[in-house]
Amino acid sequence: MEVASSAGHSVTPLGGRTMLDLGMPPTRYDIALDLSGLTQIVDYEPNDFTITVEAGMTLADLQRHLAMNGQFLPLDHPQFERATLGGLCAVGRGGLRRNSFGGPRDWLIGMRMVKADGTAIKGGGRVVKNVSGYDLPKLFAGSLGTLGIIVELTFKLRPVPASDQIVAIAANSFDLALAAGRAASQAAPFLNGCVALSGEAAANARSHGAEILSDQPALLLRANGLESSANEVLAQALRAARQSGLDGPELRTAAIVETWQAVTDLELQTPENHVRLRLGLPPANLIQAQGVLNRRLPDATTWIAAADSGLLFLDVPGVDAETVKSLRNELGPLQGRLTIESAPIELKQACNVWGPGGSGVRLMHSIKETFDPQAILNPGRYVDGI
Secondary structure (H helix, E strand, C coil), X not given: CHHHHHHCCCEEEECCCCCCCCCCCCCCCCEEEECCCCCCEEEEEHHHCEEEEECCCEHHHHHHHHHCCXXXXXXXXXXXXXXXXXXXXXXCCCCCCHHHHCCHHHCEEEEEEECCCCCEEEEECCCCCCCCCCCHHHHHCCCCCCCCEEEEEEEECEECCCEEEEEEEECCCHHHHHHHHHHHHHHCCCCCEEXXXXXXXXXXXXXXXXXXXXXXXXXXXXXXXXXXXXXXXXXXXXXXXXXXXXXXXXXXXXXXXXXXXXXXXXXXCCCCCCEEEEEECCHHHHHHHHHXXXXXXXXXXXXXXXXXXXXXXEEECCCCHHHHHHHHHHHHHHCCEEEEEECCHHHHHHCCCCCCCHHHHHHHHHHHHHHCCCCCECCCCCHHHC
């Protein structure tokens, strides 16, 4: 980084390369800095439920190591065999279980980074609640590699639950699956996952390992903890789903990790020549927002919705910048934020893939200038051209 800074070369940090489509292409691209070789465990204290690892370790490798001590890091990410922990934190988003687990910021307690000029800095520590001052790990999480290079991370952990269960119920339509999911999440707020899938999404997930799904729309429920409490949570959720009109059989599986990962991986499986849109909004507004999208985008194919957190993905065979702008205006009163996840470069250049930056844009630019005054780290990829 010191050499790149001196020469004025732009740098794009890379990990597992699972989210390269996210955001705008960098306005300059001189050096690709591959961090996937940083794979060591620096420090692990099972009794303290904390671990420090290098940023190139994959999420799958970390989970396998932690499982030997009956622990895990409560984060979901698509393609977890490839996704690195540094990349996961740079993207900074919670997955389909974010209502239960949150995102990377909620589990980070320490981080080491390298600034654009080559200066090494750190934030947080290796034990919970041991420092005060600015929380740099939370600032860098979600910055998409625009503030510095993440090289080391410290996480707090959780014990593996005694019981982990998944139930799938087929639905006659995605609309019915979503309505049942909203009812289930309200009746059972301690669900560990509540995902509605269109028929295309369910069939895709089945082909990648979720064998309890078919080519029909479906509602997928997950609960864990003590066996008695997991059973009770699922029972509450299923009663509410039935009352909403789901009448299909309840299918269960012992392949918990494989099933859930197949569904999680749908986030990165956009059909060719389709645009992937992502909507986040308050869960109470999800059904109304889905109605808006359904009306304005009648050709939409794949639908995936976390009914408990208000997260929705959909694929559209064709959409233009004016349609995106109109959708944002219509979804605004519902507190919805629509982003373009994957699209042809022409569409990305024609509209703001992130949506309006809001009142925090000025502060974000100021932070960028402080950490990367030459704007050599992923220039132009993030919100408002940062």
